[in-house]
Amino acid sequence: MRKFVKQIMMNIFLPRLLLLHSLLVVCFATFAFGATRLPQDEVQALTDIAKTLxxxxxxxxxxxxxxxxxxxxxxxFKGFExxxxxxxxxxxxxxxHVTSM
Structure with missing residues (x-):
C-alpha cells in the first residue's frame, strides 16, 4: 500500500506541482518585464502629439x-501607419526610448 501511495504522489502530484511552479514563474516574469519602460516625459510627448494630430x-x-x-x-495605405x-x-x-513614429 505504501508503494502505491508513493507511486501516486510521483505520477500525479509532482507533475502538477511542477506545472504550477512553471506557471507562477511565467506570470511573475510577465509582470516584471511588462512594466512600462518608456520614460514618463516621452509618454507625455506622445500624448501631446496625439492631441495635435x-x-x-x-x-x-x-x-x-x-x-x-x-x-x-x-x-x-501609405500615410495611415x-x-x-x-x-x-x-x-x-x-x-x-522612441526612435521613430
Whole structure:
C-alpha cells in the first residue's frame, strides 16, 4: 500500500506541482518585464502629439514600446501607419526610448 501511495504522489502530484511552479514563474516574469519602460516625459510627448494630430486610437494604458496594438498598427495605405518604434537597450534593457513614429 505504501508503494502505491508513493507511486501516486510521483505520477500525479509532482507533475502538477511542477506545472504550477512553471506557471507562477511565467506570470511573475510577465509582470516584471511588462512594466512600462518608456520614460514618463516621452509618454507625455506622445500624448501631446496625439492631441495635435487628432489621433484618438492610441491606448496609453499600454506601453508604447510593448509591441502590442495599437502601437504596431501598420496600415496598407501609405500615410495611415500608426507604429511606434523603440530602442530598449538602455540601462540593461530596462528603459526604452522612441526612435521613430
Amino acid at each position: 487628432g489621433k484618438t486610437g492610441w491606448d496609453f494604458s499600454v506601453d508604447p514600446c510593448s509591441g502590442q496594438l495599437p502601437w504596431t498598427n501598420i496600415s496598407a 500608426s507604429a511606434v518604434t523603440c530602442n530598449c537597450s538602455f540601462d540593461d534593457s530596462t528603459v526604452c
